Amino acid sequence: MTIIEFPKDMKWGAATASYQIEGAVNEGGRGVSIWDTFSKTPGNVVNGDNGDVACDSYHRYKEDVQIMKELGIKVYRFSVAWPRIFPNGTGEVNKEGLEYYHNLIDELLANDIEPMCTLYHWDLPQILQDKGGWGNRETIDAFVAYAEVMFKEFSGKIKQWITLNEPWCISFLSNYIGVHAPGNKDLQLATQISHHLLVAHGKTVQKFRDLNVDGEIGIAPNTTWLEPYSNRQQDIDACNREIAWYLEWFMDPVFKGSYPQFMLDWFANKGVHLEIEDGDMEVIHQPIDFIGINYYTGHVARYKENESLLDWELVELNYERTDIGWPIFPEGFYKVLCRIKDNYGDVPIYITENGSCYNNEVENGRVKDVGRISYLEQHLTALHRAISSGVNIKGYLTWSLMDNFEWAEGYTMRFGIVHVNYRTLERTKKDSYYWFKQTIANNWFENK
Numbered sequence: 274m275t276i277i278e279f280p281k282d283m284k285w286g287a288a289t290a291s292y293q294i295e296g297a298v299n300e301g302g303r304g305v306s307i308w309d310t311f312s313k314t315p316g317n318v319v320n321g322d323n324g325d326v327a328c329d330s331y332h333r334y335k336e337d338v339q340i341m342k343e344l345g346i347k348v349y350r351f352s353v354a355w356p357r358i359f360p361n362g363t364g365e366v367n368k369e370g371l372e373y374y375h376n377l378i379d380e381l382l383a384n385d386i387e388p389m390c391t392l393y394h395w396d397l398p399q400i401l402q403d404k405g406g407w408g409n410r411e412t413i414d415a416f417v418a419y420a421e422v423m424f425k426e427f428s429g430k431i432k433q434w435i436t437l438n439e440p441w442c443i444s445f446l447s448n449y450i451g452v453h454a455p456g457n458k459d460l461q462l463a464t465q466i467s468h469h470l471l472v473a474h475g476k477t478v479q480k481f482r483d484l485n486v487d488g489e490i491g492i493a494p495n496t497t498w499l500e501p502y503s504n505r506q507q508d509i510d511a512c513n514r515e516i517a518w519y520l521e522w523f524m525d526p527v528f529k530g531s532y533p534q535f536m537l538d539w540f541a542n543k544g545v546h547l548e549i550e551d552g553d554m555e556v557i558h559q560p561i562d563f564i565g566i567n568y569y570t571g572h573v574a575r576y577k578e579n580e581s582l583l584d585w586e587l588v589e590l591n592y593e594r595t596d597i598g599w600p601i602f603p604e605g606f607y608k609v610l611c612r613i614k615d616n617y618g619d620v621p622i623y624i625t626e627n628g629s630c631y632n633n634e635v636e637n638g639r640v641k642d643v644g645r646i647s648y649l650e651q652h653l654t655a656l657h658r659a660i661s662s663g664v665n666i667k668g669y670l671t672w673s674l675m676d677n678f679e680w681a682e683g684y685t686m687r688f689g690i691v692h693v694n695y696r697t698l699e700r701t702k703k704d705s706y707y708w709f710k711q712t713i714a715n716n717w718f719e720n721k
């Protein structure tokens with residue numbers, strides 16, 4: 274048995290996102306987002322599910338804040354639905370939208386919970402998508418205008434801001450692989466979008482500094498780890514490419530002002546031509562206050578020509594997997610964090626998402642999600658190893674506070690430490706909730 278004890282100032286938290294929990298899509302003057310359109314197009318989401326009701330957190334936020342308070346978290350990461358603020362993407366601000374977030378934030382603050390706000394967790398106003406979405410540079414300006422309204426309105430209340438959640442998902446998963454909204458399958462477009470997203474991020478950070486907002490701003494990429502099957506150079510290179518596609522492709526421009534050359538070459542070989550306007554790289558290369566890291570899974574892989582975009586294949590090694598089928602690979606969490614330190618130095622890091630899918634149901638009022646507790650133990654131990662290696666970890670926010678609309682998987686995949694009954698909307702705290710609560714209260718746990 275080993276005691277895993279965290280630094281005294283460790284910030285514990287939980288995360289959610291607007292479309293996944295709010296519901297009330299036709300209330301409060303909200304406009305239509307690409308996820309409304311995408312989920313209502315047959316074939317895109319399992320069971321034809323959509324976020325119309327979700328967890329109904331729009332109406333039940335007070336109950337949800339009480340659940341957070343009892344859990345003992347210091348910080349709650351939520352996202353703002355852009356079409357609640359600008360139903361038409363740009364132009365007139367919807368006061369009711371602002372009011373909803375004021376109410377939520379006031380409730381959090383009254384309960385001593387700090388709000389961490391993600392500006393973009395995927396609800397692009399549909400009207401902007403109709404004009405080309407993130408493929409059109411005008412969306413960059415629309416985003417900065419939306420961010421400006423948010424900064425002015427909530428400065429003083431929100432001290433931590435995240436520009437974009439998971440730029441890899443916004444660009445490649447949604448516009449090349451095509452399983453998320455808007456569902457394009459075009460590598461050229463997706464790669465160009467990744468660049469526009471970074472410009473939008475950089476301009477937003479500039480705006481934040483110009484306005485002298487009291488607080489911190491960062492970005493939250495999703496990360497993964499592929500461990501080479503052998504020390505053959507081809508295996509090492511293939512794994513390195515995949516890791517870099519998520520991490521360095523987005524973070525080198527932010528921290529170093531340039532894309533990794535080997536990835537530019539790789540994309541060029543695939544016929545992708547990246548259009549970079551004069552001044553773009555300087556705009557992207559703005560100092561940020563922290564980086565948010567999302568990590569869920571990894572595995573062992575080896576080179577295989579034409580197998581995947583980046584020429585690798587997963588080596589099947591009888592991994593223990595969560596209910597969504599993702600291998601449990603805590604070693605990768607540790608290695609990703611060490612790689613960030615090697616690349617970018619002592620940048621403060623928040624784990625803005627880490628968690629697992631287990632679909633345990635309520636039995637006699639209880640949810641015995643032992644798999645999730647084990648996942649948390651393994652990943653918090655990996656995190657502790659990273660802290661012991663000098664990685665500058667400031668906080669850990671688990672995904673998710675509650676079960677919610679899991680994008681293309683609809684309501685079939687549950688990531689919450691609180692169970693939600695989608696018929697009655699009743700919340701039930703799972704065993705993992707109580708485990709996490711105890712860990713937060715102690716600031717340590719026993720890894721048996």
Ligand code: BGC
Pocket residue numbers: 290293438439442495567626672679680688
């Ligand atoms: C996203 C969440 C999602 C989670 C589990 C992350 O990619 O930010 O919105 O629910 O992973 O798939």
